[in-house]
Amino acid sequence: MHFKLIIVLVEDDKTDLVLETARKNGAKGATVVNNARGEGLKRSKTFFGLTLETQRDVLLLLVEEHLSRHILETVAQAAQFDSRPGTGIAFQIDVEDAIGVTHQVEELTHEIEDKI
Template sequence: MHFKLIIAFISEDKTDKVLKTARERGATGATVINHARGEGLKPTKTFFGLSLETQRDVVLFLVEEHLSRKILESIAETGGFEEDAGAGIAFQVDVEDAIGISHQMRKLTQVVGDEI
């Protein structure tokens, strides 16, 4: 079984919706890192030296490769990544090896079998 890591940078207010969507599409879990900061196309504005940027959540999904594209597209749609500038971004990378996921692999074997 091969895996992909989907990394999503999401507005805090959309994190729960994105997590729910990913689960509905086959993700078996996620890791959420709260209060990340970043800068997009335009630099963040400041007011008397204080940054006025919005906080983001970084969400990591380790997903089976056959499910990854569907999950990636679904979370992008839920998060409004293509519609709203600054709503968030997501991308996936290949995972060469993973350990500690044998319980998820048993569940995924059935899910992926149904998908293929």
């Protein structure tokens, strides 16, 4: 079984929405890294040296490759990444190998067989 790693950088108030959407579309779990900071095309506003931007979270989702594009698109739509600049971004990268996902592979095998 082949996997993709979906990386989502999102405003912290949308983290739960993204996680719920990803699970509904085939993701089996995620790792959340809290309190990331990012900068887009425009520099962040500051007030006496303190940034006035919302905190971001980094979500790491290891998903089966046949489900990855659908999960990526539904997460972006649910979190409205293309509607408002600075809301968040998501992208996927190939995973050469993964260990520790045997229990997920067993469950995914049954789900994926119907879709392939």
